[in-house]
Amino acid sequence: MSIEAHNIRKRFGLFTALDGVDLNVPAGKLVALLGPSGSGKTTLLRIIAGLEFPDPGSGRVLFHGDDVTDLPAGRRKVGFVFQHYALFRHMSVFENVAFGLRVRGRRERPSDAAISERVHRLLELVQLDGLAGRYPSQLSGGQRQRVALARALAVEPKVLLLDEPFGALDARVRKDLRRWLRRFHDEIHLTTIFVTHDQEEALEIADEVVIMNQARVEQVGTPQQVYDRPANPFVYQFLGNVNVMRAPALAGAARRPGVAAEGAEGQIYVRPHDIELTPHASGGSGAAAIVRHIHAAGPHARLIVEQVETREQVEVEISRSELAALGVRVSDLVRLRLRQAHSFEEDYAI
């Protein structure tokens, strides 16, 4: 089921959480709401769920074209997974998952046997079938998360909303679980929105990324679109490491097709891995720079180099083998060349 939000405004006292936000999530997609904390992404999610309501007279929320703006959360058929899972601590895993079925009116409530069957099927789906009798306090973070997911799915929601689904987990479990979520989504094809402040997470698993900042949507697109063609400096900087350089300084370094031209004013944005280093002695093109620091732990080597002409420091990321081939040490001279750079001067083409 598709989700649309039009012109949503929400203020908490003097703080504007959402300032005329539009959102369009096609049916069956996995969409990430990505932004720094305080950007309004969780508020937007809660408004879609019906846990908060937009300011009077501002916008509408539509599910599959039907206006649900005034419908309370319980009647929107949404599955919501809270950041800290909010499992019912006094109930077993089984009872947590069964809750949404047990609170139904007498007429719609399935029989105990049907509830039990459904709960066990869901626990199997999230790979927790052996733990039905445990209590939330006896589970690990990742297990709790999957219980929360099973509980949300028990009511057969039309959309699934996840608030920082991996925020409370440690790094390893996080990675496993987000791949699992992607596969899971591919199996059940439920329209899903998840909130995250982690760009890596969003870019890795989402079909579409909605980048928010200061109560507004900055850009919407596939991970590749937003990464390769960021709409503005905020998006560019938020989606990964970036060097901000004065354009004229690199004019000499950038005499390559498709790269910022000579004499360009203002600032240009370059990702560390889009910079090429050559030995200074080779005498090719490129701005001269001094290596100030080499950090070679991990799959890539990160170097801090200082341009001779402008004294600007630039972060460069190259592979370990490239570093070995280059054979530079701290204080050596190198040449800088940009493979790709962005400028956000009015319609300036890169």
Add this chain to the structure above:
Amino acid sequence: MAPSDLFALASAPPTVPHRRRARAVQPRATRDPAVARWLLTAIALLFLTFFLVLPLAVVFVEAFSHGIGRYLSSIAEPDALSAIRLTLLTVAIVVPANVVFGLAAAWAITKFKFAGKSLLITLIDLPFAVSPVIAGLIYVLVFGAQGWFGPWLIAHNLRVIFAVPGIVLATTFVTFPFVARELIPLMQSQGTDEEYSAVTLGASGWQTFWRVTLPNIRWGLLYGVILCNARALGEFGAVSVVSGHIRGETNTMPLHVEILYNDYNITGAFAVASLLALLALVTLGVKSVLEWRQAGSA
């Protein structure tokens, strides 16, 4: 120094003097001399004995000083029985009323945002801050014969002061904060996510309360009820002002103890007092069982 020397030095086992190592094992705070430990324990025990255990023992010793027959007859005396009945009646009204109020207040304060919230929290604490005698006087001034509503009440033949309603009102006022005070921090620490979860799963407000909120706060609530109950049983000051001390009618147990004592009926006074003490001990017992269970389930 050559690099190899550096490595040799780094890998050598650290030489820690024996005395220092022994110190590290036992933290400083527990290394006080034995004399100090014994002295402190002895002082604490002596204090407890003189101020808590001894008086409690005296109550029971005096109550039984003329034999169990005299004890039983002191309690079975009509005025004493009436006092017991009145006290139990008061508790039976006050405790449920304050449970409902405490739940409502704690729910409102912890689950909603509204203007005047901090004022409400302060007001809940008011009965703790005000002397019970003042609390009693307030009701006399409002409902007494010379009070604001006095003439109207007399005209309609209603009695509040020097009657059961006054006693109930004064006791309610004094025991107001116990349940709410117990629940507010507990519910604040639990947050509202579980309730929101229940709502998104389709539960009504009522279902959310019974199935999610109440089970989560049940031990805290019970604890609050026990404290409220204990205080309602024993309240003297506020009740003394509004009751009028009419024997067999408006005397609660604490007031009856005082009257008996003033009449030099020492055995009677201590017999009734022993009942109150017994109720207090039972309350304490239930409370520690609860705490033990709470610790077990946490």
